[in-house]
């Protein structure tokens with residue numbers, strides 16, 4: 019459930035008068051999502067999404083996220099467009115939270131993507147990387163190695179409760195990443211959280227990308243590695259080579275990977291698996307049960323870390 023902050027109808031009606039969206043007809047909270055409070059609005063001019071930003075999104079980062087969506091949409095990436103208020107501002111305040119209205123995207127996210135969907139994602143990710151190349155703002159990745167370290171320090175003591183031996187396993191990974199993490203690969207704007215719940219489809223065609231609230235400047239191949247983790251593993255934690263091949267081939271049909279990027283995929287995929295394991299582990303250990311925050315299982319990403327550790331050649335991901 020991701021409606022942390024409730025909004026009264028009168029308050030919302032008054033807020034909407036600031037935007038060229040017509041009159042409010044109805045609204046409801048959206049259960050999906052974990053980070054922010056989202057509402058679906060129906061107004062006399064159509065459908066919109068209202069987002070109230072909660073704890074993890076820094077207000078100072080909002081101009082980057084919203085500017086990026088506007089930039090990408092202008093360049094033909096199908097993503098929500100922030101609605102500008104009559105006074106020229108984009109970020110307002112509602113129920114004591116920073117609040118934004120974005121356009122509604124048609125489509126559905128998938129629970130069981132096929133290799134055809136993986137191919138669509140690969141192509142869209144590469145198009146996003148190209149379209150972001152001339153975006154003028156920058157944002158460092160708050161969840162790069164230093165950020166992982168903070169999460170790990172906060173979780174280390176209780177890590178073995180989740181999986182016996184996890185503390186020593188992750189300590190060894192950190193030592194490896196701090197020595198060997200690739201630095202000189204092509205870099206630019208990445209989505210950094212392009213999971214199936216953030217991609218909409220109409221049938222087999224991708225209809226849009228959402229949730230740019232982890233977007234930042236980092237290695238393009240790291241974003242590819244995150245997608246391999248999020249899209250190409252089955253529920254039994256096996257890697258689906260057909261899906262990997264489809265995602266990577268269609269990514270490369272738009273933006274070919276260099277030999278260095280290909281060679282780095284195993285360590286990037288392992289690092290990305292650690293990053294999602296750590297945010298999940300932190301929530302698992304710190305967020306009270308039965309609360310509003312949806313906790314995700316960290317062990318799914320421990321399995322992925324182990325899979326990548328055993329990779330001997332990037333061709334095992336289906337790289338041509």
Ligand SMILES: Nc1ncnc2c1ncn2[C@@H]1O[C@H](COP(=O)(O)OP(=O)(O)OP(=O)(O)O)[C@@H](O)[C@H]1O
Pocket residue numbers: 020048050051052053054055056067098120121122123124127215216228229230231
């Ligand atoms: N522009 C949009 N068009 C249609 N639906 C949207 C749009 N933006 C968000 N949604 C809906 O709201 C839900 C939550 O959005 P979003 O993923 O941005 O939230 P979040 O709290 O940041 O979640 P998380 O970071 O966990 O993915 C989505 O799953 C989708 O159902």
Ligand SMILES: N[C@@H](CCO)C(=O)O
Pocket residue numbers: 052211213294297298314
């Ligand atoms: N995609 C993240 C959650 C929120 O960004 C995960 O699956 O852990």
